[in-house]
Ligand SMILES: Nc1ncnc2c1ncn2[C@@H]1O[C@H](COP(=O)(O)OP(=O)(O)OP(=O)(O)O)[C@@H](O)[C@H]1O
């Protein structure tokens with residue numbers, strides 16, 4: 001099992017947001033999480049990534065059999081957990097290249113691999129840049145500074161491609177992408193699919209899922225997964241919205 | 253070119269990590285115990301006379317002191333800066349302290365054959381611990397080591413003498429080169445210039461004197477290391493640096509002080525004279541004790557540094573990395589008098605905890621086609637306040653003068669402040685003045701983003717901060733650039749969260 005989440009409960013500023021969430025991701029699987037605004041999707045992603053503001057009050061998360069909640073955020077990242085942010089952050093004064101070289105070397109160190117020097121890294125980055133059809137000059141610029149919304153998202157996926165994580169969590173990476181960019185990002189994700197790697201894709205739209213064909217689809221509502229199914233669930237949601245599920249759930 | 257640069261910055265930054273794990277505190281904070289002669293606390297004319305007598309000074313020097321003291325008594329302590337301090341009780345400080353064997357400031361043994369014989373072993377240990385090479389060794393740098401009020405040792409003097417370069421303590425220069433000292437003392441910073449300059453002129457302790465003769469390129473870096481040791485003792489160093497026609501010199505100063513629980517006063521004056529076609533690079537890495545978490549016990553650093561580009565094509569660069577002191581009040585300036593002369597100011601000022609820095613520069617353009625560049629990087633963390641205050645003044649005579657100013661502030665966390673006060677006065681219509689300013693903030697979001705990519709919080713801060721300061725550090729001599737980066741990393745510990 002790549003990821004096993006059991007009865008996860010978490011709060012922020014005394015407010016309970018995750019209220020007993022269960023999820024299992026096996027290597028090679030792609031899970032989509034959908035759900036209305038404010039249901040806790042980003043919170044779930046942040047808790048997995050180890051953001052301090054979110055306090056876990058109950059439950060457990062095992063990542064490759066290890067207790068994820070015990071680890072620092074950087075340790076989680078080095079062990080292969082990657083989060084593409086809903087809102088990627090700008091870091092003025094630090095070139096994207098130095099940033100990613102540092103990150104790649106941190107992960108390589110964890111794997112017991114020697115660091116890549118500037119030249120090795122350049123070569124390595126060039127392959128991945130092609131994959132995402134990014135402008136090469138974005139590497140020289142400060143991390144996300146002055147990037148368009150779509151460029152920022154693409155940059156996050158580019159970072160994912162460089163780090164080759166074991167579990168990729170994409171939080172609304174498709175929001176704000178034009179049609180071409182969406183296809184490119186989807187291709188990037190598909191290129192990374194492998195029997196060892198798992199994905200959790202948070203999205204509001206069917207379009208991205210059409211490209212990447214998730215194995216499982218979940219609906220998160222009010223801090224819990226209230227419905228799970230296969231790809232057909234996406235069509236159902238697209239047609240009927242969340243109302244049916246919510247009502248059913250509230251009736252319980 | 254840019255590739256090589258980035259390679260080094262990423263390796264340097266590994267070293268910072270290593271350092272971070274070792275240095276948890278202000279490591280220069282130790283106290284040296286040795287036999288010292290320290291004056292009673294208090295300041296009056298008798299004290300001024302006593303300092304002069306201790307140093308065996310000629311009449312003209314005593315007169316300079318007395319004139320300054322009389323003037324100082326009529327002046328008011330300045331409180332216009334952004335940095336707030338309670339009025340200083342000048343009677344509560346001692347104005348002279350020296351390890352006993354060096355009590356005359358070198359005036360008794362003008363030519364000591366072997367420095368090792370006369371240096372107090374405890375003092376020698378202190379400098380060794382600070383990594384200051386006070387014995388000649390293989391060091392590729394000449395050092396004037398100043399301990400409280402006196403210069404302890406000046407290295408490489410003979411080697412430098414071969415070139416006609418004078419490198420000695422200020423006290424020695426008064427004895428051995430009175431004509432030169434009289435020619436330049438108080439010409440760039442008059443004794444009445446400002447409150448702290450007047451105080452310094454009255455009670456000047458020791459400092460460095462440098463003279464580079466015409467056409468000589470000084471083969472090694474010259475440096476001074478200032479160490480405050482005695483409690484409640486002010487340090488008032490006086491430094492004069494003269495680069496005669498067509499000469500070149502790179503001069504570096506460093507400083508530190510022990511951890512004390514009351515504020516320590518430091519008021520220095522530096523005068524630099526650059527003649528025709530000469531160039532001076534003046535670099536400072538300032539690491540005075542900043543005080544405890546509330547900055548109690550830190551150094552109050554009131555400094556007047558000013559240089560004049562006297563002749564045409566003269567060039568003066570100030571580069572400073574300011575990380576210490578409870579309060580820093582400092583505006584290294586250039587008077588660009590010679591036609592085509594160039595003034596530069598590169599500064600990184602970092603404040604953390606409750607430190608306050610009010611620093612910047614003045615560029616006074618007098619000559620034709622004079623040029624000045626100001627690059628200021630202010631970093632504020634903790635609950636500190638960081639102010640850039642700079643003046644660019646173009647006089648009517650400065651036909652074709654140009655200035656470029658870039659003034660960037662970075663805030664780390666959300667309890668600190670950054671302020672920018674640029675004063676621009678242009679009295680010649682042919683002048684071009686450009687000013688750019690930015691402010692950015694390192695927040696939790698950025699650090700989390702880095703951590704999510706596998707980069708630790710401290711590494712993330714170092715990376716962001718060093719990226720921000722790169723332009724200035726590249727102006728520092730290599731070893732000092734490294735030291736400055738390390739200092740930043742140490743000073744920033746625990747600055748977020
Ligand atoms: N730092 C915070 N402080 C207070 N409330 C928060 C904080 N972070 C999240 N919340 C609240 O928690 C709830 C869940 O937010 P979350 O961002 O996880 O939703 P989401 O499912 O990702 O929504 P969207 O689809 O709009 O992105 C919301 O009500 C939100 O206001």
Ligand SMILES: [Mg+2]
Nearest residue numbers: 041042043086
């Ligand atoms: Mg969200």
